[in-house]
Amino acid sequence: MTEQLAARDAYLRETTATVAEVRERGLVLDRTVFYARGGGQPGDTGTITWDGGSVAVTDTFRDGGEVLHACEGALPAAGTPVTAAIDWERRHLLMRTHTALHVLSAVVWRDFDAKVTGGNMEPGRARMDFELENISVEFGRQVEERLNAALAEGHEVSVRFLPRAEALADPDLIRTKVNLIPASVDPIRVIDIGTIDRQADGGTHVASTLEVGPVRVTKTESKGKGNKRMRIELGG
Numbered sequence: 230m231t232e233q234l235a236a237r238d239a240y241l242r243e244t245t246a247t248v249a250e251v252r253e254r255g256l257v258l259d260r261t262v263f264y265a266r267g268g269g270q271p272g273d274t275g276t277i278t279w280d281g282g283s284v285a286v287t288d289t290f291r292d293g294g295e296v297l298h299a300c301e302g303a304l305p306a307a308g309t310p311v312t313a314a315i316d317w318e319r320r321h322l323l324m325r326t327h328t329a330l331h332v333l334s335a336v337v338w339r340d341f342d343a344k345v346t347g348g349n350m351e352p353g354r355a356r357m358d359f360e361l362e363n364i365s366v367e368f369g370r371q372v373e374e375r376l377n378a379a380l381a382e383g384h385e386v387s388v389r390f391l392p393r394a395e396a397l398a399d400p401d402l403i404r405t406k407v408n409l410i411p412a413s414v415d416p417i418r419v420i421d422i423g424t425i426d427r428q429a430d431g432g433t434h435v436a437s438t439l440e441v442g443p444v445r446v447t448k449t450e451s452k453g454k455g456n457k458r459m460r461i462e463l464g465g
Contacts, residue, residue: 231296232260235273236418237388239324239433243314248307254292255299256284261313263289264320265296269349270327270432275315279305286313320433322352325441325463328386328422328434329376330355332441333461335426336375337361346456353463364449364457372459373446380438384423388434390416402429 231249234241241262250257256277263286266272272289277298284302291297298313305311330348337343337359347358393415396402402419410417410429420430422438435441443464450458 234262235264242317246313248309255297257295265289265291273315277311277313279309279311324433324435326350326355327432329441329444332379356460358458361457369446369449380441384438386434387421389419
């Protein structure tokens with residue numbers, strides 16, 4: 230199994246590694262800083278270089294349980310020492326976006342008692358769906374104001390790992406309407422955002438909510454009974 234360094238330190242930009250396996254769709258490394266897409270967060274892009282060559286990594290995802298780096302170009306052989314480096318600007322924007330979504334879900338949970346029913350993100354933009362009966366433009370403005378106020382409080386973001394039984398016993402930990410964590414995941418990775426939020430999550434985040442910057446709620450819409458959507462966009 231690939232050692233996934235981003236799970237403990239999202240700020241690592243590159244690492245040395247060894248090619249563990251060459252597949253038709255790309256490379257499996259023994260360790261990586263690349264995040265494999267999941268939970269609504271896209272996979273990382275970047276480069277893999279070695280003595281005499283390099284390839285662009287166009288996506289990172291799981292393939293048969295392994296982290297696969299989808300590459301463009303001629304691939305190195307298994308056993309080759311390489312350097313794996315992410316597109317840091319893209320990753321950091323995704324980290325800011327992901328943390329903004331967590332604080333958004335915390336504000337809506339705290340103030341409106343609504344669980345998350347779905348979500349997705351791209352660098353700097355995202356959507357989140359909530360178990361709400363009604364939504365309006367004014368509601369979006371209200372949430373935007375509260376979201377930015379919470380971000381401006383400068384909450385520290387930290388990572389820890391809890392035994393599955395302990396994590397699932399916390400009623401505030403799983404904010405989605407349906408528990409989407411596979412039964413095989415133990416321990417469960419938990420993201421704490423100061424005093425405002427705690428969620429089971431596998432993605433990458435910034436170290437403080439101050440790093441997110443200002444966020445706009447750009448659209449509110451109904452996706453059916455009891456399912457309402459908010460779209461957000463980060464500032465520069």
